Amino acid sequence: MIDWTDLPEFGFELRCCRWAERCWPPDGDAAGPVLVARQLGTSRRRWDTVVLECDPDGLRERARFGEEPLDGDALDVLRHAPAGWEYYRDALPEPAYPWRYVRESIHGAVDRGVLESRKRGGRIEIRRKWPYPDWVDRIVAIENKPDLDAAAARRLGEQLEHDVALALADEVWVATRPTGERVEPALLEGLPVEVGVVTLEPERLEASVEWYPRRLAVDEPGTLIAERPDGGGWDASAARFEYVDADRKATRRLEIAERAYGRGWRSFHRTMRPDCRHFELRSPGGAIPYCRAKGRLPTARECAGSCPAFEPEPPAWRTRGWPIEGGPGAACRRLLDDRRRRRR
Numbered sequence: 001m002i003d004w005t006d007l008p009e010f011g012f013e014l015r016c017c018r019w020a021e022r023c024w025p026p027d028g029d030a031a032g033p034v035l036v037a038r039q040l041g042t043s044r045r046r047w048d049t050v051v052l053e054c055d056p057d058g059l060r061e062r063a064r065f066g067e068e069p070l071d072g073d074a075l076d077v078l079r080h081a082p083a084g085w086e087y088y089r090d091a092l093p094e095p096a097y098p099w100r101y102v103r104e105s106i107h108g109a110v111d112r113g114v115l116e117s118r119k120r121g122g123r124i125e126i127r128r129k130w131p132y133p134d135w136v137d138r139i140v141a142i143e144n145k146p147d148l149d150a151a152a153a154r155r156l157g158e159q160l161e162h163d164v165a166l167a168l169a170d171e172v173w174v175a176t177r178p179t180g181e182r183v184e185p186a187l188l189e190g191l192p193v194e195v196g197v198v199t200l201e202p203e204r205l206e207a208s209v210e211w212y213p214r215r216l217a218v219d220e221p222g223t224l225i226a227e228r229p230d231g232g233g234w235d236a237s238a239a240r241f242e243y244v245d246a247d248r249k250a251t252r253r254l255e256i257a258e259r260a261y262g263r264g265w266r267s268f269h270r271t272m273r274p275d276c277r278h279f280e281l282r283s284p285g286g287a288i289p290y291c292r293a294k295g296r297l298p299t300a301r302e303c304a305g306s307c308p309a310f311e312p313e314p315p316a317w318r319t320r321g322w323p324i325e326g327g328p329g330a331a332c333r334r335l336l337d338d339r340r341r342r343r344r
């Protein structure tokens with residue numbers, strides 16, 4: 001049995017992903033398909049849960065580019081690849097890095113089967129197979145804090161101010177557990193008013209919106225809070241800001257969306273040890289990792305080869321298709337990958 005009253009943050013995060021996949025948006029019908037991923041963002045800021053609201057036609061067209069995400073360099077090529085044969089330096093905008101890296105991206109895209117190239121007079125010409133679609137309508141970031149006490153809210157408040165100032169996501173939410181109090185404590189914790197608050201009961205996935213978020217200006221330049229003083233008595237330093245133009249934000253958003261497309265939220269098996277004999281997936285939704293040795297949901301960090309209780313599956317389980325095509329570890333991976341694929 002899963003102890004829902006003592007679910008760690010990692011478990012709450014998985015349940016939040018499942019809820020978003022089933023119920024997004026929290027206040028009405030979805031305009032299009034949604035894809036959910038976890039632990040994504042930029043080098044400075046990582047969101048717990050990322051919800052992509054997608055254009056249905058665009059999402060179908062995106063599928064032609066394969067299951068794996070396209071990185072920033074590949075996107076630079078594919079977004080500008082011409083419909084007819086053209087010398088690549090004429091067809092693509094001047095890159096911010098040497099052209100030899102562009103040639104590498106072209107070869108990578110050709111190997112992947114999503115771009116055509118040929119040599120004419122010693123020059124590489126390229127032609128697109130399909131236009132890269134406009135498939136992402138909105139990006140929503142959710143921070144999961146099942147127990148939002150004052151200290152956690154203070155730390156989270158600074159991160160959320162960063163999100164609001166930069167406006168990389170269209171909306172930012174905090175998901176927390178309901179406390180049953182008349183006014184949820186999360187509303188009293190001084191979080192930025194632009195951030196929405198939803199309470200989520202993780203077992204039954206019942207959610208209630210406590211505060212609606214404001215839509216952030218993703219198409220306008222954003223402000224990156226690069227450094228802020230710690231505010232101590234001896235700290236008289238000024239905060240440092242950088243402006244991020246709208247084009248750079250659009251590129252970052254697309255890179256995040258691509259990573260979310262490739263990874264989904266069930267990819268935790270890639271960093272955990274489903275090949276341990278104590279590992280299993282539990283319902284509901286078949287996507288809660290459970291450790292029989294510890295008698296609870298393990299965190300992603302402790303479920304590793306360094307875990308003292310780790311015991312690899314017996315070789316006999318993995319070979320000769322036990323019980324069907326490999327041991328339980330392989331079956332867990334297959335199940336999670338299948339579900340991720342089905343969502344797309």
Ligand code: SF4
Nearest residue numbers: 276291298303307309
């Ligand atoms: S024993 Fe350790 S490695 Fe094995 S499932 Fe449990 S936490 Fe993971």
